[in-house]
Amino acid sequence: MRSDADSPAPRAVLADDERLMRDQLRARLAEVWPELQIVAEAKNGLEAVALVDEHRPDIVFLDIRMPGLTGVDAARQIAQLPPRPGSGAGADDDADLLPEIVFITAYDQYAVEAFEQGVADYVLKPAERDRLLVTVQRIQKRLAARRDGGDPAGVPPSPPLQQLLHTLAGKLTPGAAPQYLQWIQATVGPAIQMIPVEDVLFFVSDEKYTRVQTAQVEALIRKPIKELVDEVDPKLFWQIHRSTLVNVKAIAGVTRDFRGRQIVSVKGHPEKLEVSRSYTGLFKGM
Structure with a gap:
């Protein structure tokens, strides 16, 4: 276990299309978290x-409304960034962890309610010192838990990040009901087969294909996980790894292997699915 003194200073990226807002947030952060290093700032x-892909910071502060991509859309892309070379099994996979996400918003309570339920935190514009301090303390607990390999004490369990982002997108564009994928057109041997999405136990991607696994059929599609994440119902499918989506109803249990990694057992199938460190918060207390 590393002590705080042994740990490198936390690093952050700020993203806001208003320069004055970035300046104000940077100044407030310097007051409440002087150890934090702002490694880059984005205007959209x-x-x-x-910049997140380049610097792999511990935290990213995202304005909700920005040109090019909204903060929510940017968070979706950040969640799908490929791991750095050398991360993963058998390596120090800190680089494979998602950054903590803090949304900067000028919106009223209707949007704030969605944040209160999620893995991301939020700060209302303009960033007030006392409220920002609360956010900083939460983030510090999460970062400490990452170093110690445990769960952040005092931080409530979080739903999947993608589910939160879908919720936020709906809050910010009320009246637009999401249309989720109902059928998968997949290759099964020499034939094309239509598979109901609700029958899929899990999706697992490799470099070229995504495997679609049901209780009876194993099929292949060319759609990557990063696209499927936005097309399937996040209440039905949880992302547990950059390359894996699992049907929540198909989860038989979660155990830990000898290395402490969480492993998902699937009903009706012998395969075990590894949960990457970025998604261990889905199964608190395991």
Whole structure:
């Protein structure tokens, strides 16, 4: 276990299309979290994704409304960034962790309610010192838990990130009911078969294909997980790894292997699915 003194200073990216807002947030952060390093600033959503990919910060502050991509859309792309070379099994996979996400919003309570339920935190514009301090304390607990390999004490369990982002998108565009994928057109041997999405136990991607697994059929599609995430119902499918979506109703249980990794057992299928460190919060207390 590393002590705080041994840990590198936390790093952040700020993204807001208003320079004055970035300046104000940077100044407030310097007051409440002087150890935090602001490694880059973005003026729009596309730039934010590129800078997060380049710097791999611990935290990203995203304005909800930005040109190019909204903060929610930028967060979706950030959640799907590929791991750095050398991360993953058998390596120090800190680089494979998603950054903590803090949304900067000028919206009223209708949007704030969605944030209160989620893995992301929020700060209302203009960033007030006392409210920002609450956010900083939450983020510090989560970062400490990452270093210690445990769950953040005092932080409530969080739903899947993609589910939160779908919820936020709906709150910000009321009246637009999402239309989720109902059927999968997949290759089964030499034939094309239509598979009801609700019958799928899990999706697993490799470099070229995504495997669609039901209790009876194993099929292949060319659609990557990063696209499927936005097309399937996030209440039915949880992302547990950058390459894996699992049907919540098909989860038989979650255990830990000898390395402490969470492993999902699936009803009606012998395969075990690994939960990457970025998604361990889905199964608190395991």
